[in-house]
Amino acid sequence: MPIEILMPALSPTMEEGNVSKWLKNEGDKVAAGDVIAEIETDKATMEVEAVDEGTLGRILVAEGTEGVKVNTPIAVLLQDGESAADIGKDAKAAPASTQDAISDGGQRTDAAEEGSKAAPQDAGEAPKASVPAAPAMKAAADPDIPAGMEMVSTTVREALRDAMAEEMRRDGDVFVMGEEVAEYQGAYKITQGLLQEFGPRRVVDTPITEHGFAGVGVGAAMAGLRPIVEFMTFNFAMQAIDHIINSAAKTLYMSGGQMGAPIVFRGPNGAAARVAAQHSQCYAAWYSHIPGLKVVMPYTAADAKGLLKAAIRDPNPVIFLENEILYGQSFDVPKMDDFVLPIGKARIHKSGKDVTIVSFGIGMTYAVKAEAELRGMGIDAEIIDLRTIRPLDFDTIIASVKKTNRLVVVEEGFPQSSVGDHIASQVSQRAFDFLDAPVITIAGKDVPMPYAANLEKLALPNVGEVVGAVKAVTYR
């Protein structure tokens, strides 16, 4: 039976990629280990090796094709005695081939789906028909974007890069430093092109030395420069947390206002997909605990751009928490010369009257999907995207709670002393009389992140939990 060669997942979060080149032609003999094609992922161009041997019977996806979903058959390999005529004889060729180990559950499975249904091969695919199709939700217009502004579909990755490039053009004191930010073009391609435009003086590759370069960045900021320090992931910033907190956050206070640290610490935060306990942790609550820091955690590309620009201009240390899974997602970004958003202001992502769902960062993906489902049940939910965790925009939350009288908070971080816990406590103190139900907080489970696909899925929040919480607070 001919073997289908499937589009491989070549990074933990890859959902699709481009077939940039075929290195074998139809009819060529292929041995296991031969490089047969080049695939461009969201991060890099990778070579694809054959796992099985045989003859390349047919190329199903021509080179230059973009946006090929993971697990799509891209070629067919013929084994001994088979010919091109055998292709398509069986309803389904044996689905195996390149990079099995990686592609199986290589991405985080869709949170909308419940456990048993999602076989690893379904990873990344749209929710199944069991979820009622809802009309596309219109996000509330951001009050900071002038009406009628032309919008451009942009990935979060591009938005972050554009924000840095624009600010570097604007201010010669802004520079970016971190591991692989320059010649490699960014471990997640966020700094792509910056070295070419700004040169090695302003785009600085550091050794693997988080504690040291975080301190170097803070020292440079104390001397008046405006560093953007990229952590390859915020998990690695644990090595540097002393400088973030003791050196960056506290100096302004300790110096009686004489000297501060205008610095941005940015990078991917929280769980990506299948990278296990040490690489899957949300630091929103950690940094939100610290006076002297601002903590930003955007969901959309527009917010990523407008808030990163604001963070770079801010005279204080700003923790800018990104998410690897969101990097490749596209959102409308206003086509403005200088789009800067206010730090500390939440955005009403969708207005509603029955319940308030507060979330931030990737937590928003659960809130948005749950909202669609709830609409099908006749529940009109308001979604607030915090965007900034510190300072926290309680005015917007409380105004909404006064209207809906119900509150659910959604985040991926650990449950104890979570951002949601803090919000619940403040709302119960400031708007107790307006609450018609206890505040429910949805968070990640109180366990280190497991590796196994099914366990990881269980450890993260899911749409069902959000829907369930909303039903509980609305007594449905």
Next chain:
Amino acid sequence: MATAARKAPAKTKPRSDGKSAGLSAPKPVDFTKDEELDAYRRMLLIRRFEEKAGQLYGMGFIGGFCHLYIGQEAVVTGMKMALIDGDQMITAYRDHGHMLAMELSPRGVMAELTGRRGGLSRGKGGSMHMFSKEKHFYGGHGIVGAQVSLGTGLAFANRYRGNNNVTLTYFGDGAANQGQVYESFNMASLWKLPVIYIIENNRYAMGTSVTRSSAETDFSHRGASFKIPGIQVDGMDVRAVKAAGDLATEWCRDGKGPLILEMQTYRYRGHSMSDPAKYRSKEEVQKMRSERDPIEQVKARLLDKKWADEDELKALDKEVRDIVADAAEFAQNDAEPDPSELWTDIVL
């Protein structure tokens, strides 16, 4: 005393990891009369200031931690004499001497120690946390070793701006065992940053002697893996420190990258006010005080060369005591910070 002073030069020797080509240990150059008097006055101010701080601590005017610099005065004084305008300094928590060397106001420093509104940090920093952008003093840091990465960052800013300034980054023999010191060494050498790492080896990391805490007790070697040359300097002789400072600042200004100066020094007091210092003998301390004291060395030379007589030195001492008395008076009587200060300077 004079004899003791003359022994000092022998302590200075070149460091040799083989990479120090072109760098030989400087011989202490005799000071002019003006230099001797300047050094004497600067060191005396630190000595008298610290004695007064110790006194005020005992009286309950100063709280918390208070780490005195008595005995180590030559290290900051000699280095300061080698600086040009715009050169920066950063250190850890034994920092009053560094602030006075950088000419921060004695009143401001003392009032910060007593936690008053006229303190350099308006009473919000205390003994370990004072800063002055104007005087290029960047603190005052309480986490052992943190200032080494920060100082490397200050030097990074100098290189970024292409100016001619250098950064003096001070740390102790204890901090020299922190990991981030070596992370910083690596980057400083890789990027040829104009930073002088000054290791004040006062022989004890709090209560642990260098031989009990350090596998390599020659701290001038500590940069060997990063191709940073180092020199051991007699940190009790202000002339030796100045000579090393001249060499090091020139090295950095020439774009040769970082340099390590191990200052062999000694603190007479405990690690902090609450340290009984039982880890060393009274005789050891007494021997240093009577044979190597940095201030007495200068005094002996001044008298020996007849550049000053006892009366003149007494008058100078009185002048310094008056400055310190004024600072102490101010620090005891100045008001505490306004309660509203609790909520200021958190974010801009």
